[in-house]
Amino acid sequence: MEDELYLENIDEFVTDQNRIVTYKWLSFTLGVHVNQAKQMLYDYVERKRKENSGAQLHVTYLVAGNLIQNGHICHKVAVVREDKLEAMKSKLATIASVHVYSIQKAMLKDSGPLYNTDYDIVKTNLQNCSKFSAIQCAAAVPRTSAEVSQVQTSAQADSQTPNDTHAVNVPTINGHVSSTAKQPSPQPKGIMGMFATKSASKSQDTNKETKPESKETTIATTVSSKVSPKGSAMSNFFGKAAMNKLKVSSECEQPKEEKTVAKPSVSVTEPKSPPSAAVEKPGKKMEPVKIQQKDKRRAKRMATSDNEEKEDENLKKKRRRIKRPQSDSSEDEDVSVSPTPQEAKPPLPSPEPALKIELEPATTEASTGGKKRKRKRVLKSKTFVDSEGCMVTEKVYESESCTDSEEEFIKSKLPAAHNQSTAAVRKEPKEDRKGLKKGTATASKANKQVSIMGFFQKK
Amino acid sequence: MFSEQAARTAQGLLAPPSAEASTFARVPISTYTNCSQHFRLGERSFNRQYAHIYATRLIQMRPLLLERARQKWGSGIAVRKLCELQTAEKCCIVGTLFKSMQLQPSILREISEEHNLLPQPSRTKYIHQSDELILEDELQRIKLEGAVDIQKLVTGTILALYGSEREDGRFVVEDHCFADLPRQLPRRGPSTDRFVLLVSGLGLGGGSGESFLGMQLLVDVVTGQLGAEGEQSCAAQISRVILAGNLLSQNTQNKDTINKAKYLTKKTQAASVEAVKMLDEILLQLSASVPVDVMPGEFDPTNYTLPQQPLHHCMFPLAGAYSTLQLVTNPYQADIDGVRFLGTSGQNVNDIFKYSSMEDYLEILEWTLHVGHLSPTAPDTLGCYPFYKTDPFIFTDCPHVYFCGNAPRFQSKELTGVDGQQVLLVTIPDFSATQTACLINLRNLTCQPISFSGFSADEDEGEMEISH
Numbered sequence: 019m020e021d022e023l024y025l026e027n028i029d030e031f032v033t034d035q036n037r038i039v040t041y042k043w044l045s046f047t048l049g050v051h052v053n054q055a056k057q058m059l060y061d062y063v064e065r066k067r068k069e070n071s072g073a074q075l076h077v078t079y080l081v082a083g084n085l086i087q088n089g090h091i092c093h094k095v096a097v098v099r100e101d102k103l104e105a106m107k108s109k110l111a112t113i114a115s116v117h118v119y120s121i122q123k124a125m126l127k128d129s130g131p132l133y134n135t136d137y138d139i140v141k142t143n144l145q146n147c148s149k150f151s152a153i154q155c156a157a158a159v160p161r162t163s164a165e166v167s168q169v170q171t172s173a174q175a176d177s178q179t180p181n182d183t184h185a186v187n188v189p190t191i192n193g194h195v196s197s198t199a200k201q202p203s204p205q206p207k208g209i210m211g212m213f214a215t216k217s218a219s220k221s222q223d224t225n226k227e228t229k230p231e232s233k234e235t236t237i238a239t240t241v242s243s244k245v246s247p248k249g250s251a252m253s254n255f256f257g258k259a260a261m262n263k264l265k266v267s268s269e270c271e272q273p274k275e276e277k278t279v280a281k282p283s284v285s286v287t288e289p290k291s292p293p294s295a296a297v298e299k300p301g302k303k304m305e306p307v308k309i310q311q312k313d314k315r316r317a318k319r320m321a322t323s324d325n326e327e328k329e330d331e332n333l334k335k336k337r338r339r340i341k342r343p344q345s346d347s348s349e350d351e352d353v354s355v356s357p358t359p360q361e362a363k364p365p366l367p368s369p370e371p372a373l374k375i376e377l378e379p380a381t382t383e384a385s386t387g388g389k390k391r392k393r394k395r396v397l398k399s400k401t402f403v404d405s406e407g408c409m410v411t412e413k414v415y416e417s418e419s420c421t422d423s424e425e426e427f428i429k430s431k432l433p434a435a436h437n438q439s440t441a442a443v444r445k446e447p448k449e450d451r452k453g454l455k456k457g458t459a460t461a462s463k464a465n466k467q468v469s470i471m472g473f474f475q476k477k
Numbered sequence: 478m479f480s481e482q483a484a485r486t487a488q489g490l491l492a493p494p495s496a497e498a499s500t501f502a503r504v505p506i507s508t509y510t511n512c513s514q515h516f517r518l519g520e521r522s523f524n525r526q527y528a529h530i531y532a533t534r535l536i537q538m539r540p541l542l543l544e545r546a547r548q549k550w551g552s553g554i555a556v557r558k559l560c561e562l563q564t565a566e567k568c569c570i571v572g573t574l575f576k577s578m579q580l581q582p583s584i585l586r587e588i589s590e591e592h593n594l595l596p597q598p599s600r601t602k603y604i605h606q607s608d609e610l611i612l613e614d615e616l617q618r619i620k621l622e623g624a625v626d627i628q629k630l631v632t633g634t635i636l637a638l639y640g641s642e643r644e645d646g647r648f649v650v651e652d653h654c655f656a657d658l659p660r661q662l663p664r665r666g667p668s669t670d671r672f673v674l675l676v677s678g679l680g681l682g683g684g685s686g687e688s689f690l691g692m693q694l695l696v697d698v699v700t701g702q703l704g705a706e707g708e709q710s711c712a713a714q715i716s717r718v719i720l721a722g723n724l725l726s727q728n729t730q731n732k733d734t735i736n737k738a739k740y741l742t743k744k745t746q747a748a749s750v751e752a753v754k755m756l757d758e759i760l761l762q763l764s765a766s767v768p769v770d771v772m773p774g775e776f777d778p779t780n781y782t783l784p785q786q787p788l789h790h791c792m793f794p795l796a797g798a799y800s801t802l803q804l805v806t807n808p809y810q811a812d813i814d815g816v817r818f819l820g821t822s823g824q825n826v827n828d829i830f831k832y833s834s835m836e837d838y839l840e841i842l843e844w845t846l847h848v849g850h851l852s853p854t855a856p857d858t859l860g861c862y863p864f865y866k867t868d869p870f871i872f873t874d875c876p877h878v879y880f881c882g883n884a885p886r887f888q889s890k891e892l893t894g895v896d897g898q899q900v901l902l903v904t905i906p907d908f909s910a911t912q913t914a915c916l917i918n919l920r921n922l923t924c925q926p927i928s929f930s931g932f933s934a935d936e937d938e939g940e941m942e943i944s945h
Contacts, residue, residue, distance in 0.1 A: 041702075051500070090926070095927065114487055141758065150702075153503050157800070
């Protein structure tokens with residue numbers, strides 16, 4: 019009989035699996051309305067107790083009602099154990115609802131486990147958490163990504179209007195121009211010009227952290243001077259890279275200045291963030307840039323909790339793209355980054371490392387010092403099993419939080435990467451890159467060497 | 478009252494499963510307007526001094542005060558500027574109060590080497606017997622004496638005083654008056670019961686798990702999961718939820734990592750990161766079912782100075798997908814179903830509490846309404862943006878519901894103004910401590926606390942909601 023099925027299920031959950039079966043957990047597990055779940059639990063308790071009065075079954079109830087307290091009526095909602103049910107009911111002046119909250123085999127000392135059970139089941143069902151609820155709200159529909167971007171641009175435009183009442187001039191150093199529409203004009207040309215055209219379409223990535231403009235322009239100029247021959251391809255790369263849900267794509271990374279997390283690839287595409295000081299949060303450095311584009315991205319974000327793992331995983335995926343450009347199409351669905359940068363990548367493996375190299379010295383040069391944490395690209399060994407089932411160890415760059423003092427070690431690691439012996443052909447591009455890096459690293463070291471003229475210049 | 482009619486079907490769910498489970502539709506949003514535009518800051522420039530905000534405050538409030546003064550003391554009274562004062566002439570002066578407090582923390586004194594002072598320990602109240610009141614207007618200042626309650630008043634209040642100047646240069650006050658409540662627009666509330674839930678002080682990331690069940694119960698009641706059918710149908714009438722600040726706990730503000738050695742703190746995350754993730758999940762559950770307005774508070778990741786700007790939507794990737802989630806400023810003003818709400822997350826009231834002898838949060842809330850200014854102590858002791866054109870904290874219209882969050886306990890009062898204004902004053906208690914929220918019925922402007930509890934090992938007394 020159908021009716022018996024849920025009884026058996028509950029029996030299994032409670033006695034065999036020794037779970038705490040709350041009404042919410044049951045509702046999600048069996049896919050029934052919450053009220054039905056509550057009734058099911060009650061039915062189970064009644065039947066079980068009728069059959070076997072010595073059954074080891076502990077029940078908690080939810081009691082809600084009005085309580086007269088200090089002259090005013092307070093509505094009280096409480097979860098109580100069975101033995102305290104009557105006492106609670108007698109305290110209330112009017113009882114609004116009573117129902118079974120949970121059933122479990124063992125006696126609960128406190129209500130902590132109830133919360134944990136509910137939390138877990140809600141966490142796994144976050145997207146449809148009110149599916150079985152008794153109240154449905156017509157207004158609560160998730161927005162599509164197009165609407166989301168529209169809302170974000172309009173939110174920026176709204177914050178513009180109070181500008182007129184509050185700001186006297188428009189100090190470009192102090193303030194931040196918030197609207198994307200105003201972006202092209204006041205900013206320096208060069209690489210910003212390339213981004214400005216892209217930024218209008220990429221308005222999803224609005225409102226990221228404030229960046230110190232001086233730093234930005236430093237990086238921008240160093241990047242632009244080296245990258246301008248690469249032209250639009252690189253800007254494509256940057257532009258699309260901004261759509262990544264990575265907080266920093268591995269190629270374009272900047273150390274933090276002071277306490278802000280600089281996300282140059284994202285931020286450079288949107289050089290104007292709204293002036294909200296809301297984004298200046300020291301604790302935010304771990305928080306990845308949330309781009310509300312696709313649900314699967316969000317799901318992916320929820321799946322990976324550690325930032326470093328995520329970056330590494332995407333890093334590896336990017337690596338794979340370079341190694342096997344022919345398998346682009348098959349990997350399109352898996353990779354959470356948008357396809358266009360990947361297409362841009364295989365034809366341009368060389369500008370990429372060049373860019374990386376340029377940003378590296380820029381990284382170190384532009385650091386303002388101070389004992390603040392930065393995100394550095396550190397060479398690390400990663401061991402993984404590749405598609406052929408072989409274990410592969412690679413030295414890859416990984417962003418990591420570290421201080422200035424660790425900068426020096428990065429440089430020393432670069433020559434060490436060269437020593438790794440790799441026979442496979444497909445590792446060549448990486449080797450080339452590493453070789454290039456080593457060359458440039460030593461070159462940059464050479465640049466840093468103090469010349470005798472230093473004695474005469476500083477007075 | 479909430480869910481009184483639910484009593485009939487209270488035990489309805491203590492039965493075998495019925496074939497049909499009823500679902501209730503949330504009451505639709507009839508009218509909602511966010512009126513907090515003047516609290517939004519666009520581009521911010523901190524090049525200005527704070528003198529401008531006092532100047533504009535005085536300019537804006539002077540006409541209101543003169544009108545009140547004439548109403549109170551007769552239209553024939555002499556109104557003088559401080560520079561025009563003559564000794565022993567009874568007149569009315571209008572200006573900004575300044576209370577010079579001995580115990581007021583002063584950063585200059587702290588860092589001054591000649592004083593060689595240790596940093597002052599923080600106190601709950603900084604008032605002292607030796608405090609003095611001084612009235613300042615555009616050009617001059619004068620010390621006050623007489624029938625004026627020095628302990629109660631705070632710096633930044635604009636008021637009108639009636640009295641005379643003495644030979645020694647002090648002004649002897651005989652009477653004083655405030656700007657009092659402004660005009661109130663007529664209330665066009667709903668004809669059926671409709672509720673707004675006010676919660677504050679969720680305190681996520683606080684480390685103690687006791688309030689979590691309470692919070693889950695709150696979310697479940699509002700989203701209609703908890704309760705029997707009658708209660709669920711009443712919960713469907715909750716048309717809005719306002720979270721009034723301090724969504725994160727004070728513990729997330731721990732900045733120890735800056736002082737600790739780097740090797741100890743290398744991989745640690747700021748506590749607010751976890752807390753914001755949890756908040757996002759809670760907001761997702763709520764906004765999937767009811768419109769939510771989220772106000773930032775003292776410990777939330779937004780700017781410190783008033784008016785606090787809305788939390789950034791990038792922190793809420795899950796909940797931000799729903800249009801029912803609204804991130805709003807602190808202070809927040811809105812027209813909900815024809816009822817004007819105005820409230821803060823409690824920083825203004827808390828600050829006045831520190832520098833005044835008033836003990837009761839509700840009393841302070843009422844006092845700010847009488848004074849005609851949301852937060853007179855800003856920018857003196859409470860951080861504030863240096864406005865210069867207008868002071869947005871001056872009351873322009875009288876709200877119908879005026880609330881402040883993060884109060885020590887729940888209190889509510891109906892206030893009737895001189896011109897017939899009706900205001901419901903509500904102090905929302907800190908949820909992480911009291912597990913209590915407020916339900917406001919928009920039809921008749923009444924307020925009811927709603928409290929949640931679980932059970933713990935030490936029973937009996939733990940369940941009773943002891944509120945004063």
